[in-house]
Amino acid sequence: MKLVKNYRQILIGLILLLVAITATSVLMYNYTMQESGINEQEATQYSYYYVIITDNSEMSFWQAAYGAMKDEAASEDAYIEILGENLSGEYSIEEKMQMAIESEVDGIILEPGDDPAIAQMIDTATAKGIPVVTVMSDEVMSDRISYVGTNSYDLGREYGKQVLGSIEAADDSIRDIVVFVDEEKENSDEYTVYTQINEMVEQRFFDPSIHVTSVSIDASSSFNAETEIRDYLLNRDENPDLIVCLNAVNTVCVYQAVVDFNLVGKIQIVGDHFSETILKAIRMGNIYSTLVLDAEQMGVFAVNALTEYRAMGYVSDFYRVDVSVIDKSSVDSFIEEHAKEEETLRP
Amino acid sequence: MSKEKKKGIHIGNIKPRFVSIRVKLMLVYAVSSLLVFSINLILYSQVNRTIDRMDQLYVSNISLNELSDSLDAVQDSLYEYLTTKSSDALDTYYRSEDLYTDLYSQLTNQVTNNEMLLLERNIRRMSENYLNTTDAAIQDKRGQNVEKYKLGYEESERIHDNIRDSIYTLNNMQFQINSDNYSILLGSLQYLEISSSVVLITLTAVNIFVILLWTGNVIRPLIRLAQTANYVAAGNIEAEVSGPRPNDEIGVVTNAFDEMLQSIRRYIRQVTESMENERALKEKELMMETHLKDTQLRYLQAQINPHFLFNSLNAGAQLAMMEGAEKTCLFIEKMADFFRYNVRKDNALMTLENELTIVENYLYIINVRFDDGIIFRKKIDKSLLSVRIPGMVIQPIVENAVKHGLRGLDRRGRITLTVYRDVSGIVVSVQDNGHGIKPEKIAEIMKCEPVPQEEGSDSTGIGLSNVISRLRLYYNRDDVFEIRNLAPDKGTEICIRIPLHNDVTT
Numbered sequence: 079m080k081l082v083k084n085y086r087q088i089l090i091g092l093i094l095l096l097v098a099i100t101a102t103s104v105l106m107y108n109y110t111m112q113e114s115g116i117n118e119q120e121a122t123q124y125s126y127y128y129v130i131i132t133d134n135s136e137m138s139f140w141q142a143a144y145g146a147m148k149d150e151a152a153s154e155d156a157y158i159e160i161l162g163e164n165l166s167g168e169y170s171i172e173e174k175m176q177m178a179i180e181s182e183v184d185g186i187i188l189e190p191g192d193d194p195a196i197a198q199m200i201d202t203a204t205a206k207g208i209p210v211v212t213v214m215s216d217e218v219m220s221d222r223i224s225y226v227g228t229n230s231y232d233l234g235r236e237y238g239k240q241v242l243g244s245i246e247a248a249d250d251s252i253r254d255i256v257v258f259v260d261e262e263k264e265n266s267d268e269y270t271v272y273t274q275i276n277e278m279v280e281q282r283f284f285d286p287s288i289h290v291t292s293v294s295i296d297a298s299s300s301f302n303a304e305t306e307i308r309d310y311l312l313n314r315d316e317n318p319d320l321i322v323c324l325n326a327v328n329t330v331c332v333y334q335a336v337v338d339f340n341l342v343g344k345i346q347i348v349g350d351h352f353s354e355t356i357l358k359a360i361r362m363g364n365i366y367s368t369l370v371l372d373a374e375q376m377g378v379f380a381v382n383a384l385t386e387y388r389a390m391g392y393v394s395d396f397y398r399v400d401v402s403v404i405d406k407s408s409v410d411s412f413i414e415e416h417a418k419e420e421e422t423l424r425p
Numbered sequence: 426m427s428k429e430k431k432k433g434i435h436i437g438n439i440k441p442r443f444v445s446i447r448v449k450l451m452l453v454y455a456v457s458s459l460l461v462f463s464i465n466l467i468l469y470s471q472v473n474r475t476i477d478r479m480d481q482l483y484v485s486n487i488s489l490n491e492l493s494d495s496l497d498a499v500q501d502s503l504y505e506y507l508t509t510k511s512s513d514a515l516d517t518y519y520r521s522e523d524l525y526t527d528l529y530s531q532l533t534n535q536v537t538n539n540e541m542l543l544l545e546r547n548i549r550r551m552s553e554n555y556l557n558t559t560d561a562a563i564q565d566k567r568g569q570n571v572e573k574y575k576l577g578y579e580e581s582e583r584i585h586d587n588i589r590d591s592i593y594t595l596n597n598m599q600f601q602i603n604s605d606n607y608s609i610l611l612g613s614l615q616y617l618e619i620s621s622s623v624v625l626i627t628l629t630a631v632n633i634f635v636i637l638l639w640t641g642n643v644i645r646p647l648i649r650l651a652q653t654a655n656y657v658a659a660g661n662i663e664a665e666v667s668g669p670r671p672n673d674e675i676g677v678v679t680n681a682f683d684e685m686l687q688s689i690r691r692y693i694r695q696v697t698e699s700m701e702n703e704r705a706l707k708e709k710e711l712m713m714e715t716h717l718k719d720t721q722l723r724y725l726q727a728q729i730n731p732h733f734l735f736n737s738l739n740a741g742a743q744l745a746m747m748e749g750a751e752k753t754c755l756f757i758e759k760m761a762d763f764f765r766y767n768v769r770k771d772n773a774l775m776t777l778e779n780e781l782t783i784v785e786n787y788l789y790i791i792n793v794r795f796d797d798g799i800i801f802r803k804k805i806d807k808s809l810l811s812v813r814i815p816g817m818v819i820q821p822i823v824e825n826a827v828k829h830g831l832r833g834l835d836r837r838g839r840i841t842l843t844v845y846r847d848v849s850g851i852v853v854s855v856q857d858n859g860h861g862i863k864p865e866k867i868a869e870i871m872k873c874e875p876v877p878q879e880e881g882s883d884s885t886g887i888g889l890s891n892v893i894s895r896l897r898l899y900y901n902r903d904d905v906f907e908i909r910n911l912a913p914d915k916g917t918e919i920c921i922r923i924p925l926h927n928d929v930t931t
Contacts, residue, residue, distance in 0.1 A: 085638045092631045096460075099627050100467055103620035107471055110613055111478075121537035127546075157538050164540055166597060167590045177587050180554045181547040184536075 126156035128384055129181075131174045132189035132214075135160045137326060139351050139373045143213075146377030147187070154385045156184065175199040179206055185384035186210045190217045192266065211383045213376055215267045224383040226376055226397040230267035234274020236369055236401050237322060240348045241275050241290075242282055243405075244320055244366040248346060252319040255279065255290040258307070258328050268324050275322060295328060304331045311335055317345055320366075326351035329368065333359050352404060352412075360409045367405035375399050446643055446673045453639040457632040464628050468621045475617065479610050482603045488528075489596040493589060495525040496552075500585045503559050507566050507578055518563065522556060529553075541602075544595045548588055555584040646675045650682060662690055735761050756793050759786045766817075775816035777809055777844060777853070783820045784842065791827055799831060800839040809844050809851055814923060815899050821892050822855045822919050830859025830917055850925040858916040867908045873897070900924060 128151055134140055144160060151158040161178055162169045169177065171191045178186050179202060186203060188210050190196045200210045200220035209223045216225040228236075237257075245252045257275055259268040269292065276290040295306050307328065311317065323329040329349030333356065336345050342364055349356055349368040359365040379397040387393040404412050502518035505511070529552040532545040562577030649668050656664035666683060670676045738761035745753035763786040766779070781803070788801045823840060831838030836858070843854040873890045896905045900923070907920040 085634075085641070089631075089634055089638055092627075092634055096464070096624070096627045096631050099620075100464060100624050103617075103624055104467060104471065106620065107613060107617065110616060111609075121535075121539035121542050124536045124538065127536040127543070152538075157536050157543070159540065159543060164544070164598070165590055165594045167594075173587075176583070177547075177551070180551045180584055180587065182550045182554070 124152075124155055124157040126151075126154070126184040126388070128156055128158040128185040128187060128381070129161040129178050129183045130158060130187045130189075131161050131171060131178065133171060133191060134189065135163055137351075138353060139326060139371065142373035143377040143380075146374035147381050150378045150381040154381065156381070156385070158187075158381065171196060172199055175203065179203050179208060182206075183208060185388070187380045187384070188212050188217075188222070189214045192260075196220070209384055209387045211380050213380050214371075223387050224393050224395055224397060226379045226383060227399050228371065228401055229396075229398075230270035231274060232398075233267075233369070233401065234271040235278070236403070237271055237324075237348065238275045238278030240367045240369065240403065240405075241279060241320065241322060244346050244348055245279075245283075245288070247366065248319070252346060253288050254316065254318040255288070255320045255322065256318040257290060257292045257322040257324070258295045258332070259292050259324060260295065271324055303327050304334075307331045308335050311339060311341075317341060319344075320346045320348065322348045324350050326353060326356070329365070330355055333365060336364070357404070357409055357413055360404060360406060363406060367403050370402050370404055372400045372402065443672050443676075446675070449639065449643055449673060453636055457635055460628060460632060460635075464624055468617070468624065471617055471621075472614075475610055475614055479607065482607055482610070483600075485599050486596055486603060488531075489592055489599060492525075492528045492548075493592045493596070495521060495528050496555075496585065496588055496592070499525050499556075499559060500581065503562065503578070503581060506563065507574060510566060515563070518559075522559070525552065526556065541595060541598050544591055544598070548591045548595065551584060551588045551591065555581060555588060558584060642671065643673070643675070646671050646679060650675065650679050654682070657686065662686070662693065735765055738764070752793075756790070759789045762786050763790060774813035777812045777814060780814065780816070780819045781805065781810070781842070781844075783817075784823050787820050787823060788827075788840070798838055799827065800837060802839065802841045804841070804843045804845070806845050809846065812851060812923065814853075814921075815895050818892050818896065818921065819853060819855065821889060822921075825889050826855055826857040826859065826917065826919070829862070830857040834859055846925075849922055851923040853921040853923070854918055855920075856911070856916060856918040860916075861910045861914055862908065862917050864910070867910075870908060871906075896921065 128147075130140075130144065130147065132140060135144070140160075144158075147158050161183075162174050170193070171188075172193055172195050175186070175188070175196070176199065179199075186208060188196075188200070190200075190212055197217050197220035200212075200217060200222050203210050204221040204223070210220070211224050211226060212220075212222045213226045215227065216222075216229075218225075241255060255275075257272045259272055260266065272290070272292040279288060279290050293310060295310075296302050308331075321332050323332055326349070329347065329351065330353060332345075332347055333349070336342055336347065347359075347365040349365050352368055352370055356365060356368055360368065376399045379399060383393050383397060498521035499518065502514055502521050506514035506518050508514075529549050532549040533542050534546055534549055535542065536546060537543060558577055558581040562574045562581055565574035565577055646666075646668065650666055653664050653666045665686070666679050670679055738757050742754045742757040742761065745751070745757060763783065766783050766786075785801070788799060792799055792801075819842070823842070826840055827838075831840075839858045841854075841856040843852070843856070845852055845854075870889050871893070873893045893906045897903060902924070905922055905924075907922065909918055909920075911918055
């Protein structure tokens with residue numbers, strides 16, 4: 079009888095086990111299906127839709143700015159995206175502007191290129207009730223509601239300071255200074271920077287043997303800059319003593335070329351923005367300093383400008399973004415701070 | 426406890442329903458099939474769900490393709506109308522515009538942080554703008570405003586390209602996600618394969634166990650029955666089938682077997698009883714016979730009545746004394762003594778002296794009867810007279826010597842009785858000078874077979890075989906009695922050897 083009882087207990091146990099295994103398998107199946115997001119079309123809804131239009135979205139500066147914009151926009155019940163980033167086709171700034179207008183977005187943050195048609199596009203957008211904020215470089219002649227960034231004059235002064243500092247640090251051995259600009263146009267922002275540098279050097283030294291020249295580097299396509307910089311260095315009879323770069327890509331390209339051509343110590347560099355390579359080079363003394371525009375500040379200001387305009391119908395014409403200098407003395411603290419920020423950004 | 430007991434009694438009182446083995450086996454089959462079926466149902470539903478999802482996977486791509494095609498149709502018909510101004514083209518344009526409107530209005534209009542949904546929204550808004558542009562171009566064509574409709578067409582072509590690219594991008598994204606989902610579904614199918622294998626293996630184990638348990642329940646009583654049958658076959662008729670009785674055919678067989686056992690036991694008891702009775706009856710019969718014999722004997726003894734005989738003989742002796750016949754008187758007295766000793770009832774031991782007196786009396790009587798023919802000599806160790814031996818032993822030996830040794834002898838008969846002590850004990854020897862005895866006769870006597878009493882013979886009634894038997898039994902040895910022939914025709918000697926250690930003295 080006892081044996082029979084045991085059998086029954088085992089049988090009940092086995093059936094329970096079977097039920098448990100079956101239930102677990104069904105639950106696990108549902109769980110994996112849900113976990114894998116097969117049913118998922120989750121999305122948070124927002125009331126406003128802003129777009130960023132730039133050709134340099136892949137730059138770390140823009141990524142940092144975008145992160146800040148996203149957070150700021152989210153806090154204002156708006157969603158912001160870099161337009162055209164996920165589209166398969168390549169679009170010019172103008173085409174992107176058209177697309178934004180046709181998509182009836184609620185606001186545009188624009189880094190205008192040099193295309194003269196842009197101003198007209200900005201006007202069209204504004205006419206259709208889409209406010210446009212320009213960042214990095216301004217489109218003064220358009221109906222944009224606000225500009226967020228530095229003006230090239232200020233930037234030029236800042237670069238000038240670095241050039242002077244660099245000359246002094248090198249014990250006046252620097253005579254030949256080259257500024258890499260996008261295009262040698264007298265009215266372009268970069269050219270303004272160049273003229274400021276030139277002016278400051280002239281004013282300071284009154285020495286004709288110290289001369290600042292601008293060299294145009296076409297950075298319109300990705301690999302051009304690197305090739306042109308190398309060609310420039312190879313074709314010159316005498317290497318420049320100091321190269322000033324006005325964007326991050328040029329800075330890295332110049333630094334890499336200097337290392338490759340074994341010119342470290344012979345050519346000093348003043349750069350723009352930062353990357354791991356640039357920071358390392360500053361620490362080793364291979365790059366004198368770099369100017370860093372506060373990307374997050376710019377992002378927040380740009381979104382704020384749109385929000386404010388939407389609420390008030392008008393907005394401040396210019397938001398000034400801080401520029402900081404990273405040189406050998408401040409590089410370590412910057413790295414530390416930056417690492418902290420990265421950590422907080424990465425939830 | 427008491428509750429359980431009550432419950433047990435309660436259950437015991439209800440006769441369980443008869444369930445046939447066939448039904449039981451059917452039940453086992455049904456239960457295990459039901460298990461398999463239900464588990465399979467669950468597994469199949471999961472597989473079906475996966476397959477359904479696989480079917481739905483690329484539906485979104487297909488609808489996006491439709492959207493794209495319909496957009497192309499709008500653009501193509503617009504171009505055709507602007508080129509030909511044909512009413513057919515216009516008709517086609519309106520139809521494709523309707524279709525396209527239907528399709529794009531299914532897209533979301535919400536701003537979300539999901540890039541695909543956002544793209545959908547943009548496509549929708551662009552499509553609205555696009556259709557406005559195409560409509561305007563159509564109107565301009567109708568109004569023959571060549572400049573405007575040309576511009577309108579270019580505008581529409583540009584927007585069309587943008588929308589197409591957006592749809593294409595969305596399609597790609599969707600395809601990417603669908604492909605990911607497809608591989609997830611494939612993975613989940615593999616998972617299903619493994620999990621269903623595990624479930625089925627467990628299920629098989631459960632089924633095997635269910636079948637083992639159930640068939641065990643059916644077979645176990647059968648095994649118990651067979652065991653009991655073996656016990657019974659081995660002779661243990663009291664064996665009983667243990668364990669609970671199932672309510673099936675085996676239960677019926679077990680009950681029948683039990684009844685059979687009971688009836689066999691009953692039958693055996695009856696047979697034993699009747700044999701017992703028979704034996705008792707036979708014993709009774711024997712007892713009755715013995716009693717009858719005893720009665721007969723008593724009757725005979727009563728007939729003899731020794732007191733009557735002795736008193737008569739004593740009266741005869743007194744008469745002879747009065748008449749002065751002294752010899753007659755002595756003869757009658759000796760006879761009286763002889764008979765008194767002979768008919769004594771107890772089997773107690775006698776002293777040698779008593780035995781000798783009997784012998785003397787006997788020989789006196791014989792000599793009176795046969796005219797003083799026999800010479801009697803005795804050599805007695807007087808110290809042995811008080812030795813006790815079984816009674817009526819020596820006189821029959823002497824009687825045997827007189828009857829068989831000396832009768833018809835042509836010389837005078839002589840009997841010598843010697844009692845002496847030797848190393849082995851006391852020897853009583855009776856020697857005659859008669860005919861002697863043949864060796865084969867000696868062997869026959871020593872075999873101790875009872876010799877039938879001759880009717881009306883002139884004997885005291887006790888034969889040699891009786892004497893030998895009694896002596897052998899009493900002393901528990903075979904050499905207590907010896908017969909030997911003396912030299913040819915010199916007579917016979919019979920010796921009784923009484924062991925000393927065995928009750929020699931009083």
